[in-house]
Amino acid sequence: MQNTVIKTDASGFKRLLRTDEVTTLLPLLAIIAVTTVFRPDFLSVSNFSAMFTQIPFIAITALGASFPLMTGNVDISTGRVAGFAGIMMAALVIDGGWGATEAIALSLVCCAMVGLFNGFLVVYMGIPDFVATMGTLYMVGGARYLFIKGYQLTLGRVESFRLDDIFDGLYLGMPLYFWIMLILFAIMFVVIKYTVWGRHLLAVGDNREVATIVGINVKRMRMSAYTISSILAGIAGILLTLDTSLGQPENGDGWEFRAIAGCVVGGVSLSGGKCSPLGILIGVTLVFVAENAIIFLGLPSTLREAVKGVLMAGAVLFDIYRQNRKVPA
Amino acid sequence: MSTKAATKEMRRRSDLALKVFFTPEVGTMIPILILSVVTGILNPTFFTWRYISSILRDSIFIGTAALAQGLVIMSGEIDLSVGMGGCFAGIMMGVACQNWGWGLVPCILICLATGAAVGLINGLCVTRLKLNSWITTLATQFISTGLAITIGDGVPLSISSLGTSKFTRARPLNLSWLFFLFVAMIIVLDLVIRKTKFGYRLRAVGGNREAAEMAGINVKKIKLIVFLLAGFIAACGGMFDVLSKASAKDTYGMGREFRAIICCAIGGITMSGGAGSMYGVGLGVLLFHVLRGCLNILNVDTNVQLVMIGAVLVMAVILDVMRKRFEDKRIIKM
Numbered sequence: 001m002q003n004t005v006i007k008t009d010a011s012g013f014k015r016l017l018r019t020d021e022v023t024t025l026l027p028l029l030a031i032i033a034v035t036t037v038f039r040p041d042f043l044s045v046s047n048f049s050a051m052f053t054q055i056p057f058i059a060i061t062a063l064g065a066s067f068p069l070m071t072g073n074v075d076i077s078t079g080r081v082a083g084f085a086g087i088m089m090a091a092l093v094i095d096g097g098w099g100a101t102e103a104i105a106l107s108l109v110c111c112a113m114v115g116l117f118n119g120f121l122v123v124y125m126g127i128p129d130f131v132a133t134m135g136t137l138y139m140v141g142g143a144r145y146l147f148i149k150g151y152q153l154t155l156g157r158v159e160s161f162r163l164d165d166i167f168d169g170l171y172l173g174m175p176l177y178f179w180i181m182l183i184l185f186a187i188m189f190v191v192i193k194y195t196v197w198g199r200h201l202l203a204v205g206d207n208r209e210v211a212t213i214v215g216i217n218v219k220r221m222r223m224s225a226y227t228i229s230s231i232l233a234g235i236a237g238i239l240l241t242l243d244t245s246l247g248q249p250e251n252g253d254g255w256e257f258r259a260i261a262g263c264v265v266g267g268v269s270l271s272g273g274k275c276s277p278l279g280i281l282i283g284v285t286l287v288f289v290a291e292n293a294i295i296f297l298g299l300p301s302t303l304r305e306a307v308k309g310v311l312m313a314g315a316v317l318f319d320i321y322r323q324n325r326k327v328p329a
Numbered sequence: 330m331s332t333k334a335a336t337k338e339m340r341r342r343s344d345l346a347l348k349v350f351f352t353p354e355v356g357t358m359i360p361i362l363i364l365s366v367v368t369g370i371l372n373p374t375f376f377t378w379r380y381i382s383s384i385l386r387d388s389i390f391i392g393t394a395a396l397a398q399g400l401v402i403m404s405g406e407i408d409l410s411v412g413m414g415g416c417f418a419g420i421m422m423g424v425a426c427q428n429w430g431w432g433l434v435p436c437i438l439i440c441l442a443t444g445a446a447v448g449l450i451n452g453l454c455v456t457r458l459k460l461n462s463w464i465t466t467l468a469t470q471f472i473s474t475g476l477a478i479t480i481g482d483g484v485p486l487s488i489s490s491l492g493t494s495k496f497t498r499a500r501p502l503n504l505s506w507l508f509f510l511f512v513a514m515i516i517v518l519d520l521v522i523r524k525t526k527f528g529y530r531l532r533a534v535g536g537n538r539e540a541a542e543m544a545g546i547n548v549k550k551i552k553l554i555v556f557l558l559a560g561f562i563a564a565c566g567g568m569f570d571v572l573s574k575a576s577a578k579d580t581y582g583m584g585r586e587f588r589a590i591i592c593c594a595i596g597g598i599t600m601s602g603g604a605g606s607m608y609g610v611g612l613g614v615l616l617f618h619v620l621r622g623c624l625n626i627l628n629v630d631t632n633v634q635l636v637m638i639g640a641v642l643v644m645a646v647i648l649d650v651m652r653k654r655f656e657d658k659r660i661i662k663m
Contacts, residue, residue, distance in 0.1 A: 074463070127646045128600045130407060130463055134587060135646070138639025145632035257467060270461050306475025309468035313454070316464050 020267030020279040023318070028286045035293040042296045051288050052174065056181035057082070057236045059284045061252075062259035062266070063188055064232025066280055067225040069263055071205045072272030073122055073129040075229045076256045077114065080141040082237030083252030085111050089238050090247025091147035093158055100163045108234050114140055115230030119223035137256070144249040153247030167242045177239040184232070189277045201225060205272025261308055262287050265315040269323070287311060356648065357596055357612040361619055368623040375626050382503040384622040385615075389511040392614040393566030394585045395592035396518060397559040399610040402593050403522070404555045405535040405602030406455060406462035410447055410469040412585030414560055415567030417473035418444040422568060423486030423577025433491045440571070441564045447473055448560015452553040470586065477579045485576035497572050507569050512611075514565070519607035531555060536603030591638065592617045595645040599653065 016022060036043045061078050068075040085107045092103035114136055121132035147153070155163075167176050192198035203211045204221045212218050236255075241247050266283020268275050290311060291304045369376045394411040401408040422440035425431040431439070447469055454465040499506055522528035533541040534551050542548050570581045596613020598605030620641065624634045 121643065121647075125647060125650055127643075127650060131590060131594060131600045131646055132643070134590060135639045135643035137587075138591075138642060139636050140639075142632045142635025142637075142639065145630075145635075257471075260464075260467075264464065270464060300479050302478040303475045305471045305478070309471030309475065312464065312471070313460070313468040316460055316468075317458060320459060 020274075020276050021282060024266055024279055024282045024286060028282060028289060031286070031289055031293055035296050039296045042293065047292070049173070051285075051292055052178060055284055055288050056177050057240050058255060058258050058262060058288075059181055059281055060184060060236035060239070061233050061255050062262040062280050062284050063185060063277060064229040064236070065256070065259040066263045066266075066268045066275050066277075067201070067228045067232075068129070068222075069205075069260070069268050069270065070201055070272055070275045071222050071225045072208070073222065073225070074260070074270075075118060075133050075226060076130065076260070077118060077133045077137040077140060078229060078233035078259055079252040079255030079257075080137050080144065081111055081114055081230050081233040081252070082240070082255055083249060084114075084140045084144045084237065085234030086237035086241035086251050087144050087147045087153065087247040087249050090153040090155060090241050093155060094153050094247070095147075095149070104238055107238060108231055111230045111234030112227050115227035116223065118230065119226035122226065123219050123222045147247070148249060155241070155245040155247070163242055167245075175243065177243055180239065184235070185277045185281055192275060192277065197221075197224075202273055202275065205269075205274070207273070258287065258308070259284075261312045264312050264319075267315075267319070269319050270316060271323075283315075352597075354597065354606065354609050354612055356652075357609065357616050361612070361616045364616075364619055364623050368626060372626050375623065378503060380622070380626070384618050386505050386508055388614050388618040389505075389508055389569055390566055390581075391585055391588045391592060391617070392511055392611070393514070393562055393569060394582070394589040395596070395610050395614050396514060396607065397562035397566070398586070398589035399593045399596070399598050399605065399607065400518070400522075400531070400555055400562070401462075401559045402590075402598050402600060403535045403602055403605055404531050404552055405538060406552065406555070407466065407590070408451065408556065408559050408563075409463060409466040409586045410451060410473060411559060411563040411566070411589055412582035412587075413470045413474045413477065414444055414447040414582075415563040415565075415570070415585070416579060416582030417447065417477040417567070418564035419567030419571040419577045419581060420477045420481045420486065420579060422571050423488055424480055426488045426491055427486045430490075433493065436488070436491060437568060440568045441561060444560045444562075444564020444567065445557055446560070448557045448563070449553075451560065452556030455556065456549040456553050474579075481577065481579040483579065485578045487576050488571060489575055493572055494575060497575070505573070507573060511569075514562070515607050515611045518562075522607055527551070527554070532603055534602075588617065591642045591645075594642055594649070597649065599649055600646060 032043065041047070061082055065075055065078050088110060089103045089107040092098040092106060093100065096103070098106075118133050118136055121127045121135070122129045125132075169176070171179060192202070200211070200216045200221055201224075203214070203216060204218050208218055211221075233252075233255075237252055240251055262284035263280055264270065264283070265286050266276070266280040268280065268283075287308060290307050294303055294307060295301050365375070374380055394415060397411045398408055401411075418440045421443045422436045425436045425439050451462075451466050451469055454460045454469075455462050496506060501509075522531065530541070530546045530551050533544065533546055534548050538548060566585075567582060571577045574581075592613040593605070593610055594600060594613070595616050596605070596611070597609040598613075617638075620638070621634065624637065629637075
């Protein structure tokens with residue numbers, strides 16, 4: 001925004017190049033191009049559709065995790081919350097004999113409670129965000145296992161449960177949860193860009209004092225960011241459970257940091273106030289493509305973690321570089 | 330008049346009692362004692378020296394990571410690479426011994442140097458490039474995990490040729506020499522924090538960064554040293570692992586950074602920096618392991634244990650926040 005005001009002579013194309021989405025898209029295209037040169041089968045439809053069957057879960061979690069980041073806080077409990085929601089839904093259906101809608105609704109309500117608890121600890125108690133959400137990470141992470149009673153929670157066993165059949169089919173060549181992900185991203189795009197709530201969230205992240213002076217209820221906005229984060233994580237976990245038809249407590253382990261990596265690579269500023277759902281989607285895709293490219297290039301797959309670290313550090317560095325460039329103007 | 334003076338004296342005394350009660354060390358000792366007594370009554374095996382010493386012997390690994398974490402948190406930052414950085418250092422030690430055939434001293438040196446290098450990178454990124462500390466150290470955690478898994482290749486690297494087994498298997502007082510080394514580390518670090526100029530500046534930087542800067546303290550230099558020191562201590566933790574298990578493996582430090590943060594929180598280190606003591610961290614480590622030992626001996630399900638550990642963490646941090654508010658009130662009264 002600032003650039004357009006100051007450099008009025010910048011052409012439309014140059015301005016487009018400076019947006020977060022394009023700056024994330026360029027390295028993505030570069031990685032794809034380089035890998036394709038060495039291994040032409042990397043750019044096959046089957047490889048990419050295989051990748052896009054894994055991306056949606058992390059992408060939805062990342063979309064959720066971006067809300068606290070937008071307000072300048074971090075939530076590292078998202079992965080465990082996702083696993084918790086999935087297994088709770090499965091347990092309610094199989095052991096409790098609940099219908100699909102009620103089970104999903106109750107699981108998401110529980111997720112919202114976790115999010116409110118996170119928000120309460122961070123916003124009202126003043127506990128540093130990282131430590132507070134680490135506490136819920138442990139509590140929710142342990143609670144996930146309490147639903148297990150010594151046998152697998154297989155949704156297919158339940159005769160009356162038809163939802164996982166819907167999830168088995170392909171729609172326009174892609175599984176259903178892929179389209180659900182796209183719908184969620186579209187909704188959040190509209191919410192952040194065009195609703196008062198979304199603009200207030202960004203304002204709170206950008207400058208908390210100014211937001212307070214303008215009359216925004218900062219505490220309530222930060223609470224709602226944490227709640228949305230947990231609910232979206234819960235949706236991701238439930239989708240994974242419906243896809244695999246299997247309630248596994250290990251679902252969601254390590255998602256939180258992959259989600260944050262995706263957000264950061266996708267141009268969400270860690271200092272808050274900046275977020276673009278399209279950028280997050282590209283960012284998560286970039287993380288997955290980079291991991292996939294390592295295997296295609298014949299490097300040891302164990303380097304995946306290292307590449308994720310380098311990507312994340314690079315993205316944050318780039319963000320700081322971009323912010324420094326803006327300030328003097 | 331005299332009654333007024335007496336009530337004043339009484340209030341002063343009760344204030345003092347409250348103050349002592351609210352010091353982090355005492356706040357940690359009380360739950361340790363209560364837990365121990367209750368568990369001892371429920372299961373008398375808990376009170377045997379055999380069991381207690383095994384808890385103490387096991388506590389040094391998370392303990393060293395917690396010392397490193399404590400230093401960093403005191404300076405107002407956080408270090409998520411204390412677990413895997415140490416693990417990576419240990420792997421380098423194993424590689425140096427098994428694949429390169431190095432002797433004991435070069436092996437230990439390369440281990441400590443690797444840890445210090447990880448710490449140095451953390452410090453440089455945080456101070457020079459102005460990166461957020463948790464994202465930097467998360468990135469170095471990922472990188473050192475990747476390198477450790479790639480270099481270690483999933484198999485334990487034996488260090489039996491170093492001839493350290495006699496030293497590590499010795500059980501003075503049914504403890505281990507490494508445990509005494511750990512205690513010595515706590516004492517030295519506490520002296521550094523309380524008695525040296527560096528320690529004073531470290532706490533100043535953690536307590537109020539701007540004020541420290543205005544007072545002429547070189548904040549960047551202090552933070553760089555803190556991260557370097559943390560990497561070094563984390564490498565000591567990795568070395569303890571390798572020495573006591575006589576092999577290096579890429580899974581040793583996994584998740585230790587979080588446990589280290591929990592130990593610091595229940596040991597009374599203020600999470601926003603500036604306050605806390607190394608003895609507090611030591612007691613926090615002890616409480617964490619006593620709690621786990623109690624839950625184990627009472628046959629509590631491991632998953633319920635996770636929930637309880639999380640709850641203890643949240644309670645400890647809330648207690649810390651309350652303690653801070655109480656102290657602020659006292660200052661206002663004065």
